[in-house]
Amino acid sequence: MLRFIIRRLLWLVPTVVFVTFLVYVAIRIGWNPVATYKRANPRASEAKVQQYIEVNGLYEGFWGYIRGYFSWLWSFVQGPDQWPRSIKGRAEVWPPLRYSMFNTLRLAGISTIIGISIGLLTGIIASLRPGGIVDGVINTSAFVVGSIQPFVSAVVLQLIFAVQLGWLPPAGVYPPGQDGFDLWLMTQHLILPVTVVAIQIIAGYARYMRASILDVRSSDYLRTARAKGISEFRVLTRHSVRNALVPVVTLLGLDLGTILGGLIITEAIFEYPGMGVFFLRAAGNGDFPQLMPYMVIIIVSVLMFNLIADLTYAVLDPRIRLD
Amino acid sequence: MTDSVLKLRDVKVSFNTENGVVQAVRGVDLDVAAGEMVGVVGESGSGKSVTFLGVMGLLPGSATVTGSATVGGVEMVGGGKKVLRGIRGKKMAMIFQDPLSALNPVHKIGDQIIEIIRAHNDVSNSEASTRAVELLDIVGIPQPKERSRQYPHEFSGGMRQRVMIAMAIANDPDVLIADEPTTALDVTVQAQILEVIQRIQRDMRTAVVMITHDLGVIARVADRVQVMYAGRVVERASVMNLFDEPSHPYTVGLLSSLPRHGQTRLEPIIGSPPNMLQPPSGCAFRARCTFATDACAVDVLPELVPHGESMSACIRVNEIDLAVKV
Amino acid sequence: MTDIAVSDSDDIELPPADAVQGLTVQSVSPTRMAWRRYWRHWGAAISTVIMGFLLVVVILAPITARYGVDEQVCDISVCKNQFLPPSSIAWFGTDSIGHDMYSRLIYGMRVSIFIGIASAFLSVLIGTAVGAIAGLRGGRFDDIVMRVTDIFLAFPFLVAVIVVRQFLGGLDFLEPIIGEVSSIKFMIFLFAIFGWMGVARLVRGQVLALKEREFIEAARAVGATNKRVVIAHLLPNSIGPILVALTLSVIGAITAESTLSFFGLGPQPGQGSTSLGQLIELARSGARQGNWWLVVFPCGALVLLAVCINFIGDGLRDALDPKLDKGH
Numbered sequence: 001m002l003r004f005i006i007r008r009l010l011w012l013v014p015t016v017v018f019v020t021f022l023v024y025v026a027i028r029i030g031w032n033p034v035a036t037y038k039r040a041n042p043r044a045s046e047a048k049v050q051q052y053i054e055v056n057g058l059y060e061g062f063w064g065y066i067r068g069y070f071s072w073l074w075s076f077v078q079g080p081d082q083w084p085r086s087i088k089g090r091a092e093v094w095p096p097l098r099y100s101m102f103n104t105l106r107l108a109g110i111s112t113i114i115g116i117s118i119g120l121l122t123g124i125i126a127s128l129r130p131g132g133i134v135d136g137v138i139n140t141s142a143f144v145v146g147s148i149q150p151f152v153s154a155v156v157l158q159l160i161f162a163v164q165l166g167w168l169p170p171a172g173v174y175p176p177g178q179d180g181f182d183l184w185l186m187t188q189h190l191i192l193p194v195t196v197v198a199i200q201i202i203a204g205y206a207r208y209m210r211a212s213i214l215d216v217r218s219s220d221y222l223r224t225a226r227a228k229g230i231s232e233f234r235v236l237t238r239h240s241v242r243n244a245l246v247p248v249v250t251l252l253g254l255d256l257g258t259i260l261g262g263l264i265i266t267e268a269i270f271e272y273p274g275m276g277v278f279f280l281r282a283a284g285n286g287d288f289p290q291l292m293p294y295m296v297i298i299i300v301s302v303l304m305f306n307l308i309a310d311l312t313y314a315v316l317d318p319r320i321r322l323d
Numbered sequence: 324m325t326d327s328v329l330k331l332r333d334v335k336v337s338f339n340t341e342n343g344v345v346q347a348v349r350g351v352d353l354d355v356a357a358g359e360m361v362g363v364v365g366e367s368g369s370g371k372s373v374t375f376l377g378v379m380g381l382l383p384g385s386a387t388v389t390g391s392a393t394v395g396g397v398e399m400v401g402g403g404k405k406v407l408r409g410i411r412g413k414k415m416a417m418i419f420q421d422p423l424s425a426l427n428p429v430h431k432i433g434d435q436i437i438e439i440i441r442a443h444n445d446v447s448n449s450e451a452s453t454r455a456v457e458l459l460d461i462v463g464i465p466q467p468k469e470r471s472r473q474y475p476h477e478f479s480g481g482m483r484q485r486v487m488i489a490m491a492i493a494n495d496p497d498v499l500i501a502d503e504p505t506t507a508l509d510v511t512v513q514a515q516i517l518e519v520i521q522r523i524q525r526d527m528r529t530a531v532v533m534i535t536h537d538l539g540v541i542a543r544v545a546d547r548v549q550v551m552y553a554g555r556v557v558e559r560a561s562v563m564n565l566f567d568e569p570s571h572p573y574t575v576g577l578l579s580s581l582p583r584h585g586q587t588r589l590e591p592i593i594g595s596p597p598n599m600l601q602p603p604s605g606c607a608f609r610a611r612c613t614f615a616t617d618a619c620a621v622d623v624l625p626e627l628v629p630h631g632e633s634m635s636a637c638i639r640v641n642e643i644d645l646a647v648k649v
Numbered sequence: 650m651t652d653i654a655v656s657d658s659d660d661i662e663l664p665p666a667d668a669v670q671g672l673t674v675q676s677v678s679p680t681r682m683a684w685r686r687y688w689r690h691w692g693a694a695i696s697t698v699i700m701g702f703l704l705v706v707v708i709l710a711p712i713t714a715r716y717g718v719d720e721q722v723c724d725i726s727v728c729k730n731q732f733l734p735p736s737s738i739a740w741f742g743t744d745s746i747g748h749d750m751y752s753r754l755i756y757g758m759r760v761s762i763f764i765g766i767a768s769a770f771l772s773v774l775i776g777t778a779v780g781a782i783a784g785l786r787g788g789r790f791d792d793i794v795m796r797v798t799d800i801f802l803a804f805p806f807l808v809a810v811i812v813v814r815q816f817l818g819g820l821d822f823l824e825p826i827i828g829e830v831s832s833i834k835f836m837i838f839l840f841a842i843f844g845w846m847g848v849a850r851l852v853r854g855q856v857l858a859l860k861e862r863e864f865i866e867a868a869r870a871v872g873a874t875n876k877r878v879v880i881a882h883l884l885p886n887s888i889g890p891i892l893v894a895l896t897l898s899v900i901g902a903i904t905a906e907s908t909l910s911f912f913g914l915g916p917q918p919g920q921g922s923t924s925l926g927q928l929i930e931l932a933r934s935g936a937r938q939g940n941w942w943l944v945v946f947p948c949g950a951l952v953l954l955a956v957c958i959n960f961i962g963d964g965l966r967d968a969l970d971p972k973l974d975k976g977h
């Protein structure tokens with residue numbers, strides 16, 4: 001197990017290098033960072049532009065791309081204060097990125113906890129009497145709700161609860177002008193975005209969990225468990241749910257890997273200052289120095305959670321050998 | 324037979340399916356006394372497993388069970404969840420057909436045995452654990468302590484079946500149902516498993532029902548036999564009588580499909596079992612029976628008729644010559 | 650008794666499996682069975698009717714729409730035409746420049762459904778080819794395809810789409826083939842780039858599973874070549890899952906179009922045309938200003954499409970692959 005983790009972590013390094021290189025190429029071709037720099041700083045002198053190219057490694061030609069990538073990588077690994085600065089006002093990249101990362105983690109964390117617990121629970125309830133009324137209602141509504149695009153639910157919820165009824169604030173983390181921490185205000189602002197994200201998770205995981213339990217329902221070992229004379233509740237928790245969780249938790253691991261970059265729509269609609277809004281702004285400006293660290297975080301998060309998913313799979317199912 | 328611990332009377336099991344009602348078991352009687360081993364034989368699909376799963380309440384919701392089944396005088400059919408829970412694994416335990424899938428792959432062997440112990444006894448985890456290791460030792464698993472900490476996939480088929488047996492006898496049940504315990508195993512392991520079961524039957528005076536379609540197994544270990552066909556008992560006999568003078572054409576068919584000394588050609592029973600969605604009237608075997616007459620189609624409830632010391636469902640049993648051609 | 654050997658259970662004659670099950674084998678053709686199963690799925694049945702109706706409405710847009718795409722419900726000099734709530738002259742209300750939302754919705758859905766269907770077909774075409782080759786050939790090609798799709802599918806979808814969109818737009822030499830970034834053609838190609846991967850994995854899995862089956866062995870044994878095996882046996886046998894994937898990629902592409910448009914990154918069909926995504930982009934400001942009709946109708950249309958198409962996919966799955974029957 002430990003050897004597996006170490007080997008996978010060692011593999012992580014070349015994988016991150018390779019994928020970031022691809023992303024580096026895509027961004028350079030897609031956004032043409034030198035042009036976007038000049039657009040953002042129309043009065044920049046030739047020397048300034050040259051300096052920007054040097055610092056970010058934006059050389060031309062085949063070898064220029066390779067050399068440029070490694071020179072960017074070199075400045076990147078030296079730590080946030082050495083990172084090239086944003087094209088807008090030479091602002092540092094890490095403080096706003098870290099700020100948005102924590103905001104997204106807060107939104108993602110709360111929504112995931114709420115969404116997963118409700119989702120798994122409803123899935124289990126639905127599976128108790130497959131084909132029954134409760135199952136029909138849960139399964140069908142999960143199906144329909146799961147078909148609703150998150151920006152639709154976000155816009156509709158915003159329209160109803162923030163604009164028409166005025167119960168909740170429509171956007172942001174705090175009202176304009178507020179500074180300092182205020183739990184009550186923050187909770188109010190979080191309710192709508194959390195609902196939008198949690199609904200998606202609930203709809204998805206209720207169906208996964210239900211399908212997974214129905215999969216194990218006719219297993220011989222459930223019959224063995226019943227033949228022992230233990231309670232139905234124990235059969236459910238120790239046997240059906242326990243075994244059904246194996247694929248579901250693995251899936252959850254993979255889903256969590258994408259969540260940092262996956263809340264763009266919700267964040268944009270509720271003007272929630274998270275990673276998604278950061279990315280949209282950076283992408284809109286073609287801000288190369290901001291885009292690259294963002295991408296690194298997304299890539300590392302995806303790969304790390306892939307590893308975590310593999311590990312949980314092995315922990316939950318002893319038949320899986322890691323090597 | 325007043326002292327029988329397991330008593331089935333007119334047990335019927337039917338399944339509601341998309342295609343109609345499948346009458347899997349159509350009235351089965353059975354008595355087993357303490358320390359006795361009764362064999363139940365019959366082709367695949369004759370309703371052997373379903374009978375016992377049915378009385379223990381282990382069938383899916385689509386199944387309906389009627390009749391009466393008592394263990395030590397306690398009625399199971401129609402008994403509530405509480406009653407069934409008290410019986411399962413305590414008074415009546417079952418060893419299943421396929422040891423590969425009958426154990427939960429994600430729990431340790433020891434924990435799975437502990438679970439059945441603690442379901443019926445107010446003991447601590449460590450006490451139950453000690454007992455589990457003891458049980459593994461009884462069924463002949465070497466290094467039981469270490470083995471109890473392993474998972475099912477680390478055990479061979481024969482070893483898993485031993486674990487199943489250990490689990491089944493954990494609470495010293497009055498009745499043990501062994502549902503084809505050896506079918507999935509190779510011949511040498513089969514013999515060992517049978518020995519373990521016989522030892523338990525002897526030492527603990529457990530009433531054992533040995534379900535199988537292997538007459539060889541019956542010949543070795545059972546005291547009495549019930550032959551089932553299409554959800555009904557067609558013959559009830561002592562093992563000796565079954566082989567020496569079978570009293571139902573179906574039994575004769577089963578016996579002549581067995582390999583014997585000096586015989587090179589096996590004689591399978593011609594035809595296939597009836598469709599249980601619409602069981603035929605009268606004797607279900609008549610379509611495949613060389614002795615069948617019009618009288619066999621009359622739908623009288625087949626009271627078993629005596630034939631020598633055996634009981635037979637064949638109404639013509641005393642008119643025909645049932646000698647097994649050797 | 651001594652003459653009875655301990656026998657293997659196999660020596661006893663076993664009846665055929667169907668007889669054991671006690672089920673009669675129905676003599677209905679598989680297609681008829683699938684057809685029947687499909688219509689018994691009530692969600693799919695209702696959805697098919699709705700989708701059929703929508704398709705007719707959308708195809709006959711010049712007849713079914715009341716106004717032209719860029720036509721105002723009335724001249725500003727005659728009456729106020731901006732942000733009118735639903736009324737008899739504009740059933741679904743009007744937008745900021747007095748366009749009839751009902752008519753625009755029909756034209757917008759026309760474009761979006763076209764994008765969805767076109768890119769779904771392209772995805773399935775590419776995906777089936779790549780998946781079949783990867784599954785049959787195995788080896789290096791298979792490895793690379795699987796790795797690439799692994800990376801792509803693990804990435805947050807929207808981030809990947811935006812980066813790839815920008816990247817393709819930056820490759821000037823591709824423009825003659827895939828069109829301009831804001832063109833409909835470009836969108837179709839963009840979504841196909843993401844869509845084929847799921848199909849390829851699915852087809853590859855099917856091919857690997859089918860490769861093991863006897864009839865393929867038999868075809869090989871009589872000298873059928875790889876290509877023939879694929880065309881004659883594998884594809885007809887995996888038509889079910891492919892059809893399901895096709896259906897689901899349609900709504901995948903429609904959703905992606907709306908999402909990109911929502912951020913102003915979608916197609917700009919320009920004068921005389923619109924798309925569902927563009928209407929939904931309006932919904933964003935509509936919500937803030939309380940113009941509910943700008944939100945409700947386009948969003949409702951999108952959700953309706955999604956629910957219907959997902960139900961149709963679900964019905965197809967049930968009908969074409971009874972093994973996946975969800976435990977009735």
Ligand SMILES: Nc1ncnc2c1ncn2[C@@H]1O[C@H](COP(=O)(O)OP(=O)(O)OP(=O)(O)O)[C@@H](O)[C@H]1O
Nearest residue numbers: 338345347366367368369370371372373669670671
């Ligand atoms: N859940 C079910 N739904 C419908 N029919 C069932 C179900 N379970 C069993 N049956 C039917 O009940 C009949 C008896 O099955 P059973 O398992 O008792 O046979 P068996 O004698 O134990 O055979 P085997 O030797 O193969 O174990 C069969 O015809 C089977 O098709």
Ligand SMILES: [Mg+2]
Nearest residue numbers: 371372373420
């Ligand atoms: Mg059986």
